[in-house]
Amino acid sequence: MPVVLDPDAAAVYKAFQEAGRPAYETLTAPEARAYYLQGRVATNPEPPELANVASLSIPAPHGAIPARIYVPKQPRLQNGLAPALVFFHGGGWVIGDLDSHDVVCRQLADAGTLIVVAVDYRLAPEHKFPAAIDDAVAATKWIDANARELGIDAARLSIGGDSAGGNLAAVVALAARDGNGPKLAGQVLIYPAVDFAMTHGSHSEPETSVLLTHSVIRWFRDHYLNGTTDIHDWRASPARAESLGGLPPTYVLTAGADPLRDEGDEYAARLKQSGVPVTYKHFPGQFHGFLTMGKLLQQANVAVNEIGAWLKQLG
DSSP states (O other), X not given: OOOOOOXXXXXXXXXXXXXXXXXXXXXXXXXXXXXXXXXXXXXXXXXXXXXXXXXXXXXXXXXXXXXXXXXXXXXXXXXXXXXXXXXXXOSTTTSOXXXXXXXXXXXXXXXXXXXXXXXXXXXXXXXXXXXXXXXXXXXXXXXXXXXHHHTEEEEEEEEEEETHHHHHHHHHHHHHHTTSSOOOSEEEEESOOOOTTOOSGGGTOGGGOBSBOHHHHHHHHHHHOSSGGGGGOTTTOGGGSSOOTTOOOEEEEEEEEOTTHHXXXXXXXXXXXXXXXXXXXXXXXXXXXXXXXXXXXXXXXXXXXXXXXXXXXXX
């Protein structure tokens, strides 16, 4: 599929190339994490002002899961409780943390006038699959169980994430549908990774190897999975689930210059075919990861506001 980057996206891509930053696959995981965090200063927009931001510690079998709660100035209260979005950050299950996605969580809380709880799940390769999934499920269940104390309306609890975080959100939604989690009001899947087979056309097109390159995806995969057998496990590849029926209303976002484009598009289509209410938005001139770059890419702010509007219409 021909891909033409929007002028601002092309300029950002050119700047990244000229900066001479090392490819993640040439670094150790800790080095890659440091580089990823450094980049956010140049790309993150100014965050909106919120009523409160606080740290949380979620108990889990292996120890505490760090989290952060974002409360907007004017949450949509019903009986004193607000809707909420549990958010899982992207980063290939290897990089990223609460700080890398702090601004976008603030934006979503403000745009959706709801509470956002960001979850800092364990990363690979120190903690391979399914550690991130176990944390995502455990955190969602704990947030639901403690909703009232957090000011959250459990009946209006949604989940979401970008890239690897979109993968975790999709898996949590499937687990919850099957009884291992709360009833969810919705899920937001932002350029999600849903099939580790990586056989869709966008995984081999030269035009999609932008920032999230074909080689770095394989580096992420090899750090996260224990071996090829994990590819077929629906907890790694939610597209491998036997059925997508019975899932909550879903917002799916894809980008044109993204190796994950085609699997996200197909997942949205399968959800719709399964009777799930789906809102699908494609940004043809943007690359993977653009959502957090609102300082440089206006379409990132458009996307955040559209997601916020969708979350509002959930109730």
